[in-house]
Amino acid sequence: MRVKYFDHIASNPLLPEVLEAMMPYFKEQYGNPMSMYDLGMNAKGAIDTAREQVAKLINAKPSEIIFTSSGAESNNFALKGMALARQDNGKHLIISKAEHHSVMNTARSLEKQGFVVTYVPVDEYGMVDPETVKKSITKETTVISIIHASSEVGTIEPIKEIAAIAMEHKICFHTDAVATAGNIPVDVKDLGVDALSMSAHQFYGPKGAAAMYLKTGQRILPLIYGGIQEGGRRAGTENVPAIAGMGKAAELADAELPKRMAHVRQLRDRLTEGILKIEKVHATGHPEHRLPGLASFVVEYIEGEGMLLLLLAKGIYAASGSACTSKALKASPVLISMGVPVSMAHGSIVFSLGIGNTQEDIDLCVEEFPQIVNRLRAMSPFAKEGWGAMPAEGDSKEGA
Amino acid sequence: MRVKYFDHIASNPLLPEVLEAMMPYFKEQYGNPMSMYDLGMNAKGAIDTAREQVAKLINAKPSEIIFTSSGAESNNFALKGMALARQDNGKHLIISKAEHHSVMNTARSLEKQGFVVTYVPVDEYGMVDPETVKKSITKETTVISIIHASSEVGTIEPIKEIAAIAMEHKICFHTDAVATAGNIPVDVKDLGVDALSMSAHQFYGPKGAAAMYLKTGQRILPLIYGGIQEGGRRAGTENVPAIAGMGKAAELADAELPKRMAHVRQLRDRLTEGILKIEKVHATGHPEHRLPGLASFVVEYIEGEGMLLLLLAKGIYAASGSACTSKALKASPVLISMGVPVSMAHGSIVFSLGIGNTQEDIDLCVEEFPQIVNRLRAMSPFAKEGWGAMPAEGDSKEGA
Numbered sequence: 036m037r038v039k040y041f042d043h044i045a046s047n048p049l050l051p052e053v054l055e056a057m058m059p060y061f062k063e064q065y066g067n068p069m070s071m072y073d074l075g076m077n078a079k080g081a082i083d084t085a086r087e088q089v090a091k092l093i094n095a096k097p098s099e100i101i102f103t104s105s106g107a108e109s110n111n112f113a114l115k116g117m118a119l120a121r122q123d124n125g126k127h128l129i130i131s132k133a134e135h136h137s138v139m140n141t142a143r144s145l146e147k148q149g150f151v152v153t154y155v156p157v158d159e160y161g162m163v164d165p166e167t168v169k170k171s172i173t174k175e176t177t178v179i180s181i182i183h184a185s186s187e188v189g190t191i192e193p194i195k196e197i198a199a200i201a202m203e204h205k206i207c208f209h210t211d212a213v214a215t216a217g218n219i220p221v222d223v224k225d226l227g228v229d230a231l232s233m234s235a236h237q238f239y240g241p242k243g244a245a246a247m248y249l250k251t252g253q254r255i256l257p258l259i260y261g262g263i264q265e266g267g268r269r270a271g272t273e274n275v276p277a278i279a280g281m282g283k284a285a286e287l288a289d290a291e292l293p294k295r296m297a298h299v300r301q302l303r304d305r306l307t308e309g310i311l312k313i314e315k316v317h318a319t320g321h322p323e324h325r326l327p328g329l330a331s332f333v334v335e336y337i338e339g340e341g342m343l344l345l346l347l348a349k350g351i352y353a354a355s356g357s358a359c360t361s362k363a364l365k366a367s368p369v370l371i372s373m374g375v376p377v378s379m380a381h382g383s384i385v386f387s388l389g390i391g392n393t394q395e396d397i398d399l400c401v402e403e404f405p406q407i408v409n410r411l412r413a414m415s416p417f418a419k420e421g422w423g424a425m426p427a428e429g430d431s432k433e434g435a
Numbered sequence: 436m437r438v439k440y441f442d443h444i445a446s447n448p449l450l451p452e453v454l455e456a457m458m459p460y461f462k463e464q465y466g467n468p469m470s471m472y473d474l475g476m477n478a479k480g481a482i483d484t485a486r487e488q489v490a491k492l493i494n495a496k497p498s499e500i501i502f503t504s505s506g507a508e509s510n511n512f513a514l515k516g517m518a519l520a521r522q523d524n525g526k527h528l529i530i531s532k533a534e535h536h537s538v539m540n541t542a543r544s545l546e547k548q549g550f551v552v553t554y555v556p557v558d559e560y561g562m563v564d565p566e567t568v569k570k571s572i573t574k575e576t577t578v579i580s581i582i583h584a585s586s587e588v589g590t591i592e593p594i595k596e597i598a599a600i601a602m603e604h605k606i607c608f609h610t611d612a613v614a615t616a617g618n619i620p621v622d623v624k625d626l627g628v629d630a631l632s633m634s635a636h637q638f639y640g641p642k643g644a645a646a647m648y649l650k651t652g653q654r655i656l657p658l659i660y661g662g663i664q665e666g667g668r669r670a671g672t673e674n675v676p677a678i679a680g681m682g683k684a685a686e687l688a689d690a691e692l693p694k695r696m697a698h699v700r701q702l703r704d705r706l707t708e709g710i711l712k713i714e715k716v717h718a719t720g721h722p723e724h725r726l727p728g729l730a731s732f733v734v735e736y737i738e739g740e741g742m743l744l745l746l747l748a749k750g751i752y753a754a755s756g757s758a759c760t761s762k763a764l765k766a767s768p769v770l771i772s773m774g775v776p777v778s779m780a781h782g783s784i785v786f787s788l789g790i791g792n793t794q795e796d797i798d799l800c801v802e803e804f805p806q807i808v809n810r811l812r813a814m815s816p817f818a819k820e821g822w823g824a825m826p827a828e829g830d831s832k833e834g835a
Contacts, residue, residue: 038474045467045475046672054461061454061641067445070754071740072747074438075445104504104643105671107661137661137670144660236672241461243504243643243674258658260544261507261537270537271505272446272636274643277674340471347472354470 036350039396043237043328044186044214044387045354049280050239056283057241060276068273069262078275085282089246092285093212093231094222101247101265102278106213107137108258109232109247110180112269113209114141116255117178117230118150121207125175126150129168132372133157133190134182138211139368142180151175160321161190161373165197176206183212183221183231187356187369187385188320189329191215198227207253213237213245214326217288219296229253235277239390240284244277291390299328299388302397306330306386309401313408319370319383328388333370336418337411338381345407351400354385378417436750439796443637443728444586444614444787445754449680450639456683457641460676468673469662478675485682489646492685493612493631494622501647501665502678506613507537508658509632509647510580512669513609514541516655517578517630518550521607525575526550529568532772533557533590534582538611539768542580551575560721561590561773569600576606583612583621583631587756587769587785588720589729591615598627607653613637613645614726617688619696629653635677639790640684644677691790699728699788702797706730706786709801713808719770719783728788733770736818737811738781745807751800754785778817 040048060081066074068082086097103109118128130142132154142152153171157163163181172179179201184191194210201208209230215221216231217238223231231248235241249255249268261270288295307330310316315335334342339355346353356367366380386400412418440448460481466474468482486497503509518528530542532554542552553571557563563581572579579601584591594610601608609630615621616631617638623631631648635641649655649668661670688695707730710716715735734742739755746753756767766780786800812818 040474042467042470042472045470046465048465049461057461061449061457065446065448067442070442070445070752071743072442072752074440074752104508104674105659107671108504108659110661111659111670135661137659140660140670144656234672241674241676242672243677256544259505259508259511259537260540261510261535270511270540271507272634272642274504274641274674274677276641277643277677343471352470352472352474 039351039392039399041351041353041386041388041392041396041400043389044385046236046242047239047389048391049241050284050287052287053240053280053283057276057280060279064275068275069264078273081275081279082273085278085285088282088285088289089233092221092289093216093233093248094224095248096251098266099248099251101249101268102273102281103245103247103269104243104274105245106135106211106232106234106237109234109245110135110137110211111141112255112258113230113232113247114138114178114180115145116258117207117209117253118145119256120254121177125173125177127153127173127175127177129153129155129171129176129179131155131157131163131181131192133161133163133185133192133369134180135186135211135213138180138182157372159374161185161188161319161369162321162324163192163197165193165200168197169200172200172204172206176204178207178209180209180211183210183215184219184326185320185369186214187367187383188331188373189325190321191219191324191326194226194228202227217285218326218328220292223248223250235281235284238284238288241277241280243274244281246281295390296327298390299392302388302392302394303328303330305394306388306397306400309397310404313405316408319373319375330386330388332384333375333379334382334384334408335379336382336415337408339383341411342384342407345410346404349399349403351403354387355383356385439751439792439799441751441753441786441788441792441796441800443789444785446636446642447639447789448791449641450684450687452687453640453680453683457676457680460679464675468675469664478673481675481679481682482673485678485685488682488685488689492621492689493616493633493648494624495648496651498666499648499651501649501668502673502681503645503647503669504643504674505645506535506611506632506634506637509634509645510535510537510611511541512655512658513630513632513647514538514578514580515545516658517607517609517653518545519656520654521577525573525577527553527573527575527577529553529555529571529576529579531555531557531563531581531592533561533563533585533769534580535586535611535613538580538582557772559774561585561588561719561769562721562724563592563597565593565596565600568597572600572604572606576604578607578609580609580611583610583615584619584726585720585769586614587767587783588731588773589725590721591619591724591726594626594628602627617685618726618728620692623648623650635681635684638684638688641677641680643674644681646681695790696727698790699792702788702792702794703728703730705794706788706797706800709797710804713805716808719773719775730786730788732784733775733779734782734784734808735779736782736815737808739783741811742784742807745810746803749799749803751803754787755783756785
């Protein structure tokens with residue numbers, strides 16, 4: 036059975052051209068980039084090229100790109116590194132309630148070190164209000180970090196407006212652009228951000244390569260201390276093949292972005308239209324300001340896990356909530372923060388489309404999904420008796 | 436010209452069998468290991484297998500292996516994570532003066548957070564005296580970290596003795612085994628360590644995959660917060676292909692260790708014998724307790740860089756000092772801590788041998804190297820006038 040992979044937000048397949056760009060560094064070019072001989076300099080050259088390619092994708096200077104091993108590392112590095120470098124100026128941070136776990140849990144770890152964190156709310160569409168960010172600023176605020184787009188509901192946040200507010204107050208601004216960089220236009224100058232996280236496997240590059248953009252002149256403390264790699268900002272022998280692959284993937288994304296976006300947007304709209312014909316199914320996230328390839332819903336009365344299993348039986352790969360917690364099977368904190376009741380949040384289903392998906396994939400999904408929902412609802416006590424069938428304490432326990 | 440690669444301590448070539456084990460995860464098995472469908476579970480399965488393979492290599496339990504992206508990350512994670520998790524018990528750490536930069540600079544960053552660090556000296560062979568470690572222990576000591584073997588002089592430290600002292604005082608003990616794991620027998624139970632760092636590209640595995648052994652029950656704070664990967668101890672989408680490759684490399688190292696050690700030891704002894712025939716060349720590090728594949732010297736009156744360049748012209752790849760600072764061209768702090776004068780430390784040359792090296796490689800090196808030394812000495816003012824030709828302040832400035 037042909038795989039209908041609709042979980043690109045969890046990970047993308049690697050493009051053959053990207054793998055090809057990586058191969059020399061798994062074979063004859065095995066040198067350490069810090070070594071002064073040709074084997075080392077060739078490896079260093081591959082990193083330099085990738086740095087230019089990644090910089091171009093987001094309109095940064097090559098010297099503003101720091102390679103890391105994952106989007107999570109970039110987020111930890113940005114938030115912790117900028118906050119700790121400025122702790123003499125203040126210990127107040129602002130993030131949103133729609134952040135990825137790697138930002139959320141880094142903020143929590145900083146709270147344990149004496150920082151105060153304001154978690155600004157999101158509206159029913161998962162959108163942060165720049166005015167709320169502005170009102171949360173205190174004299175102690177040093178860093179604001181707001182996600183560019185949620186991987187769970189697809190909402191694209193008003194980063195440009197928030198970055199302008201941060202700049203006006205001389206506060207560092209970071210955005211987690213893991214879901215956007217390489218998938219929609221991301222221009223660090225236009226956005227006006229001081230730091231930005233991105234990850235290669237979100238745009239058909241390899242796992243194990245990611246980057247942080249850090250604006251020239253911005254201070255940061257390293258997360259990983261050691262040798263002088265990455266300008267002394269991130270130690271450790273460079274993952275040369277993966278970095279070379281990230282560069283190639285960035286180059287391809289840069290060249291094909293409009294085409295890729297048009298492709299997934301058209302498929303997504305077709306999928307959304309089909310799925311919303313089912314009763315008591317609600318689209319989540321913002322209807323317009325959203326990732327072009329992401330269709331997200333809550334389906335009343337049934338649970339994400341059941342839908343995923345029955346979809347799989349049809350060769351359809353989707354997700355329910357974030358990949359980083361999918362095994363925890365908790366209701367998505369992002370949906371909860373949008374005001375979706377816990378019971379309903381369990382019925383989350385996310386389809387994230389990619390360049391390999393076809394009209395036929397979508398038509399099959401639109402055909403099969405209503406039957407899957409019906410089959411699961413036929414087994415659900417809630418579908419017959421409404422939400423009243425759920426024990427009252429269930430919600431409060433899990434929401435805690 | 437055939438490459439005579441004698442810089443395995445900087446990075447190893449990847450074994451073809453290792454690359455083969457990685458390939459499925461660059462191709463059809465592109466799922467995120469956190470996803471619940473087959474593509475995710477297959478990726479997760481690859482990580483589980485690798486965890487068993489790596490655990491077996493060092494006689495640990497699979498659950499005691501945490502995958503990271505580099506030896507530097509493992510060292511940062513171990514030292515910072517264990518020290519911060521115990522800071523209510525005390526803020527005193529002990530490391531040696533022969534540590535890798537990733538331990539040294541992490542310790543320095545902890546000093547800025549209010550920790551006190553004792554840097555125990557090494558003797559003329561680069562060896563730490565367990566008694567000195569014992570005497571450095573205070574009621575505030577929570578973590579001791581001593582390198583297993585130096586990548587610059589090859590000396591293998593008395594880890595078992597030091598670990599026993601740490602255990603007796605209920606202090607956590609970590610060792611940086613990046614240069615040893617996969618190259619000599621490393622048994623965490625026999626050594627008695629609580630934590631240990633290792634890196635795949637040091638034993639013919641890929642760059643971008645490394646691990647930390649953490650003994651069951653040992654507390655640690657994450658370096659990278661986020662999702663629940665690696666048991667919640669290290670967030671970020673796993674670098675599945677590199678981890679699979681590390682597992683395969685560990686399996687091969689485990690099976691071939693005696694053979695590999697005998698091969699490089701014999702070559703190293705032949706090389707050492709040949710090189711020590713040159714006048715005013717001194718072997719560095721311990722003559723017996725040393726890495727089997729590492730031959731290290733200081734050559735009086737000339738500089739490492741010149742030797743490297745002339746060796747390269749003969750197709751011979753060697754190093755001078757640690758790869759992580761080779762571009763900084765500073766005298767090696769490890770040699771300085773062993774009492775080698777700064778002027779002489781600049782004449783450091785390190786040959787690290789691997790399984791692909793041959794008798795012919797060694798013979799060529801033994802034949803060419805004396806001529807290279809003679810040629811450089813013919814240009815050196817010191818060779819004619821002795822060390823008196825060097826400005827007196829040169830030493831003190833650089834040694835600071």
